Amino acid sequence: MEYKIIKPCTALAPYIHSFWELKGEDNDKQWERNFPDGCAGLVVNIGDTCATDNGSVRMDFGKTYVVGAMTSFKDSFIDADAHLLGVCLKPGVFRNFYNYVTQNEITDQTIQLEKRYSFDLDKVIKNPVDYLNTFFVNRLQKRNEHLQTIIEAIDHAKGQLSIDEIARMNFTTVRQLERTFKAETGISPKAYSCIIRFQHALSRIKNSDPNESLFDIALECGYYDHAHLTNEIKRNTGLVPSQL
Incomplete structure (x- = not known):
């Protein structure tokens, strides 16, 4: 498994810990465990369907998902065809970018976003870091x-x-x-x-x-x-x- 962390642009540093990319490798076929850190995030799947939330949720190709803050560990199945791109938000900043729901409604859940809230798949694939920086800078609202x-x-x-x-x-x-x-x-x-x-x-x-x-x-x-x-x-x- 190849895992890469990319820092956001300076304007987003107070709000976003990092962008990350995960790619499966030929010998991968395993459950990967994440521990709670108090942060919400977003994930877009640009590989094969990926099981997450201990197998209860399937993330499909091209779809964007919001991941609520976790109160316990969470397992995702990574195989050779897995390819995920994600955003690790800092705690309490989700509503700086989205007027979606209060965060307590999505705690411990992975939920597919409606198209109007989702990432542009073609732009994500073409230049993910530049696109994500531009996407979040354009959505940025006043900080609490x-x-x-x-x-x-x-x-x-x-x-x-x-x-x-x-x-x-x-x-x-x-x-x-x-x-x-x-x-x-x-x-x-x-x-x-x-x-x-x-x-x-x-x-x-x-x-x-x-x-x-x-x-x-x-x-x-x-x-x-x-x-x-x-x-x-x-x-x-x-x-x-x-x-x-």
Whole structure:
């Protein structure tokens, strides 16, 4: 499997993590697993039909799909004829580009977009990066700075702020915070914090010193003990730490 990441143009950097391209290779015939990261995205299939969402959804050639924020892992089947092009949006920016639905309506789902919202297949195939940059720059709407401030605070704290702290820091109520955050990101601020904390722990495990214990990493990342961390990893990845 060949996987390539391309950075968007400067104007889109505050909104889009990356564009990506996945191509199957001759020996590919396997399920690939993605872990939750709090981000929504878009995918256009320019290869053979591809099964995703643990086999429950089939992405057809030429169709564009929106992928809601995930609360657990998701498997997609990649074979030699797979060819996908995708956009990884930053959390809470979907409605900077689409007046489509509130994000909590598509959490954990992959949904085919109507033609008027979809990418132009011919232009995608001809010059994907230039086309995607132009497509999103032309659709760009005003940013929700208040929401981005909240997301950045959670990211900076690596998911270790309480919801009460976040609400107090942003001069809002917990109820209002949860309602707005869920509508714009698809998940609650608590769920997003848990995902960011998990992602930090995952990075620490993958880059840990051989002498570091899982217990030490768990405490550093805000978990009660190594069992708590192990349970969170298993819930988000379907794996235990030793399998990562």
